[in-house]
Amino acid sequence: MEQSMVDATRMIVQANSAIITQPLGTAPVNHYLSALKCIQAWMSFFTGECVQFLLLVVQPAKDSDTAT
C-alpha cells in the first residue's frame, strides 16, 4: 500500500503543478484550492525532489508578456 502511494507521487506532483502554474485568474479558484489541498495531503509521501519541483515550478509567461 505504502509503496503504491509512493509510486503515485510523481503523477500527483505533475497533475497538481499543471494546475497551480496557471496564472491567477485564468482558472476557477476551486481548481487551485483543490490542488493545494491535495498537495498538503500527500506531503508525507513526497520525496525531496518532488517538493523542490513543486517549489520551483514557475508560471508560464502570460500571452501579453510574450507577444511583441
Next chain:
Amino acid sequence: MIPLLDPSFHDDSIFIATSDAFQEITTKSVLSDGSGVKTLTEPLLVWIDAVGNRIMQDTMSTNEISPVAHSLCKLTVAFGDLASAYLAYNISSSMPVPTSPTTPPTTKGHLTQNFLRLLLAYTGLRGYYGVDEDESEMTLGFWYLFQEALWSTDYFIDGGGDNQSSPRPESGEIRESKQVLMAKAVYSELVQVLRRKVAFPPPGSGWSRGSYLFCLDIF
C-alpha cells in the same frame, strides 16, 4: 508556488490555501529540517521581504488583522521554526542573495533582519491579546527557539552548497561579534515590545477579572 501568495488577488482563499501548503512543507515535508536553503528558505525570505512586509504595513495602517495577515503570521511562525538556525547564522551576514532577474541582489543579513522585524511587528500588534488580536502569542515560541539557535550557531552548516568554493568574506570572530551586536539589538527591542504588551489596561476599561488572568497566563 510562491507566485500564488499574492495578496492583491481578489479571492483571499488562494493565498490562505497556499500559505497552508507552505506551512505543511515547512513542518512535515522532507525539507522541514531546513535543508532546502536555495529552494525554500531564501525564496521565502525574499518573498517576505517584498510582499510580507507590505501586508504588515497595510495591517498597521488599517489597524485591522485581515485573514491574509493572520495566515501570513502562521506562515512566518512556521517558517521561523524551520529556519531558526539559518536566521541565527546569517543575522548580520553580508553574503549576497539573488532576488529576481530584474531586481538587484540583496544580502542574507538584510533578509534576516527584515524577517525578524516582521515577526516583531506581529509580537507587538496594537491592542490586547485575546481581545483585540490573537496573533502575538503565536510568535512567542519563536523567540525562545531563536535564542537557542543563536547560542549554537557554531554548529550550523551552511547548506548553500555553491558558496563553499568562494572564500568567506569575514573571519569567524568578526562574524560572531557582529552577530552578537545584532542579536542584542533585536532582543532589546523585543523586551520593549513585550513590556508594552504585558501592561494592564487602565482601570474602568470593562475587563472582567477572567480576562486579566487570561492575559497574565499568556505572558
